[in-house]
Amino acid sequence: MAHAGFATTPKPPYYAVIFTAQRTEEDRGYEAMAERMVSLALAQPGCLGAESARGADGLGITVSYWTDLSAIAAWKADAQHLVAQQLGKTRWYDHYELRIARVERAYSGPEGR
Amino acid sequence: MAHAGFATTPKPPYYAVIFTAQRTEEDRGYEAMAERMVSLALAQPGCLGAESARGADGLGITVSYWTDLSAIAAWKADAQHLVAQQLGKTRWYDHYELRIARVERAYSGPEGR
Helix, strand or coil: CCCCCCCCCCCCCEEEEEEEEEECCCCCCHHHHHHHHHHHHHCCCCEEEEEEEECCCCEEEEEEEECCHHHHHHHHCCHHHHHHHHHHHHHHEEEEEEEEEEEEEEEEECCCC | CCCCCCCCCCCCCEEEEEEEEEECCCCCCHHHHHHHHHHHHHCCCCEEEEEEEECCCCEEEEEEEECCHHHHHHHHCCHHHHHHHHHHHHHHEEEEEEEEEEEEEEEEECCCC
16 A cells, blocks of 8 residues: 555665755755656666655755666766756755665554554 | 765775664654764774764765774664664655665765865
8 A cells, every 4th residue: 555755665675865954054956956866766677665854944854766786877967967066066955874775674564554 | 185074985895884764754853863863973993983964854865984804793783773764764754765884985076175
């Protein structure tokens, strides 16, 4: 069953890209670009889904899920994504951490609801 | 340099526990318990840090970082944490996904700010 806001991922192993970022006050075009990048990522070969949350303090976490490292590398090198990455660095993010991880186990719950 | 809200993690490899959860409307004791569990987790042997964000829609992502799988297993079995897990299942979460992943690469930015 699909749950709004959650990625429906297969049995592990697969990969996660964990992107934690603190936004600047600067907003020029951010929302539109963020939405476009999520749509574009989800349409990439090998993308399994994404989950995203941002608090009122501007700290956000987006986790995207991928079949393998080569799919992640192809998305990183996508031309439109490169433009967004550059604007993120110069305009939208005070700080970010990006981690690439291999998902080994997964659980969901609560059971029986 | 430490950045507020970010975990300061060592060079990979290490482990990430990605916990994505949709909150219920039910709030009895949630905030206090959530804060207590973060403090308790950060004090566990093998815990490297944690990052957390929750949006106005109640969807939240918490990623905690650990040295190894045995540290994660010990935290899962912690007595106070077991109580919190049970309340999470019966009271606080409509749905959650928990994924355990091995961090293989990590980057931070933006450079030069």
